Amino acid sequence: MKKRLILGLVFVGLFCPIFFVKADINPKLNGVIPMKIEEVNSVHVERLLGGSRIFQINDGYEEVIIRKVIIWINTSKPADKVSDFKSYKSPVKLTVTMRNGDVAFIEPIFICNRENTGKPCTIIDGEVLFSQNKVKVRLKSQELYDWLLVGWKNESYGASKEELLDETLYFRYLPLLGEEYSDFVMCPKIDSIERVAGANRSHIIQASALNYGAHHGDVPFDRIHITLSDTPENGLKITNVSIERGISDKESGIQCRRDS
Known part of the structure; x- marks a missing residue:
C-alpha cells in the first residue's frame, strides 16, 4: 500500500505540471498561443475596395510597427460571444503570417440584423475578430481596432x-x-x-x-x-x-x- 502511494505521488509530481501548463496556454485568447515577435514574418492589411500595405519583419523600421500590432493582439481582452461570424463581408482584413507558415486574421466585427434591410450590419467600435487554425475569438482592443480601420494608412514609409x-x-x-x-x-x-x-x-x-x-x-x-x-x-x-x-x-x- 505504501509503495502504491509513493508511486502515485511520483506520477502526480512528474505529469501534473505538464497538464497545468497545457491548460493555461493563454486564457485571454481562449487557448490561442500568444504571438512572439521573433516568429512573425509579415503583417498585411488589405481593404475590400482597394488599398493595401505589407509590413516586413526584416525591415528595421517596419519591425517597430509590427511589434506594436503584436503587443495589441497579445494584450487584448476577450469580449462577449457573437451569434454569427459569417453574416457580413469585412471591408478590411489584417493578415499575420508567421515564419513557419501559420496565418492569423484580424478584422472588425459587425452585428447583422437581417430583418432591417435599410442597415443590415452595424460595426462594433473597439472590437475585432481574431481567427487562427479554425478558432475564432472576439477581442476588445481600441488601439488595434483604430489601427486596422485607419492607422495603418498613416504609417510613414521608411526613415526620414x-x-x-x-x-x-x-x-x-x-x-x-x-x-x-x-x-x-x-x-x-x-x-x-x-x-x-x-x-x-x-x-x-x-x-x-x-x-x-x-x-x-x-x-x-x-x-x-x-x-x-x-x-x-x-x-x-x-x-x-x-x-x-x-x-x-x-x-x-x-x-x-x-x-x-
Missing part, C-alpha cells in the same frame, strides 16, 4: 532624411567607442550640435542610441549617451560616455521617434 543623417553621423563616431559599446546601434540620434566659441569648424556633439540586444522586448532598453568634440586641431575625440539603464517604453519610443 533627419533619421538618415543621424545614422550617418552616429556610425562615423561609433568606431571610437570600441567593442565594449558595439551593441548600441539601435535608433541612433544626434541630440545636439553646438559650435565651440563660435568657430564654424569646431563642434561639441551629443549623441545617443539604444542597445540592439533588447529589441525583442524581453527586457527594457539601455541607452548610451555620448559627448564628442570635433575640432581641426584634435579631430574627433570622445569626452564622455554614460549608460542609462532600463529606460521606459515611452522613452524608447521617443528615442526611435515613435512617440511624442
Whole structure:
C-alpha cells in the first residue's frame, strides 16, 4: 500500500505540471498561443475596395510597427460571444503570417440584423475578430481596432532624411567607442550640435542610441549617451560616455521617434 502511494505521488509530481501548463496556454485568447515577435514574418492589411500595405519583419523600421500590432493582439481582452461570424463581408482584413507558415486574421466585427434591410450590419467600435487554425475569438482592443480601420494608412514609409543623417553621423563616431559599446546601434540620434566659441569648424556633439540586444522586448532598453568634440586641431575625440539603464517604453519610443 505504501509503495502504491509513493508511486502515485511520483506520477502526480512528474505529469501534473505538464497538464497545468497545457491548460493555461493563454486564457485571454481562449487557448490561442500568444504571438512572439521573433516568429512573425509579415503583417498585411488589405481593404475590400482597394488599398493595401505589407509590413516586413526584416525591415528595421517596419519591425517597430509590427511589434506594436503584436503587443495589441497579445494584450487584448476577450469580449462577449457573437451569434454569427459569417453574416457580413469585412471591408478590411489584417493578415499575420508567421515564419513557419501559420496565418492569423484580424478584422472588425459587425452585428447583422437581417430583418432591417435599410442597415443590415452595424460595426462594433473597439472590437475585432481574431481567427487562427479554425478558432475564432472576439477581442476588445481600441488601439488595434483604430489601427486596422485607419492607422495603418498613416504609417510613414521608411526613415526620414533627419533619421538618415543621424545614422550617418552616429556610425562615423561609433568606431571610437570600441567593442565594449558595439551593441548600441539601435535608433541612433544626434541630440545636439553646438559650435565651440563660435568657430564654424569646431563642434561639441551629443549623441545617443539604444542597445540592439533588447529589441525583442524581453527586457527594457539601455541607452548610451555620448559627448564628442570635433575640432581641426584634435579631430574627433570622445569626452564622455554614460549608460542609462532600463529606460521606459515611452522613452524608447521617443528615442526611435515613435512617440511624442
